Amino acid sequence: MESAFAVLAEPHRRAILSTLSASERSVGELMHQLRLRQPTVSKHLKVLRDSGFVESRVEAQRRVYRLNPKPLQAVDEWLEQFRRFWSKHVDALEAHLDRMEKSSSETETTEKGKKP
Numbered sequence: 001m002e003s004a005f006a007v008l009a010e011p012h013r014r015a016i017l018s019t020l021s022a023s024e025r026s027v028g029e030l031m032h033q034l035r036l037r038q039p040t041v042s043k044h045l046k047v048l049r050d051s052g053f054v055e056s057r058v059e060a061q062r063r064v065y066r067l068n069p070k071p072l073q074a075v076d077e078w079l080e081q082f083r084r085f086w087s088k089h090v091d092a093l094e095a096h097l098d099r100m101e102k103s104s105s106e107t108e109t110t111e112k113g114k115k116p
Helices: 002-008 011-022 027-034 038-050 070-113
Strands: 054-059 062-067
Touching: 002 011, 002 070, 011 027, 011 038, 011 054, 011 062, 027 038, 027 062, 038 054, 038 062
Parallel strands: none
Antiparallel strands: 054 062
16 A cells, blocks of 8 residues: 555656546647656656556557556545545534534524514
8 A cells, every 4th residue: 555655645646647537648648738748757657557557558659548447446445444434524513513503593583583
């Protein structure tokens, strides 16, 4: 897991993954879309490819990259324990806010019913 998080910690790599989540792209397309120089894009693609986050294929004179979801699924599975934790807290907050809203509307209704 640590290596996946180390890979994902770099903002340019996350930007590349986000771009590839829409569709596969060539190095040139990634350079243009992310406004990065070719050596920078190639360096990050190598790290992403070596760690399994992206796959590539040769198409004529260019290499086309696509997202490989398997490493992201492993990260997602690890994060599941925290989603359960936050889900309980968010549900409790929602219930509390609903009670506050109900109490507030009951108070307003009672105050409107009073005669001056």
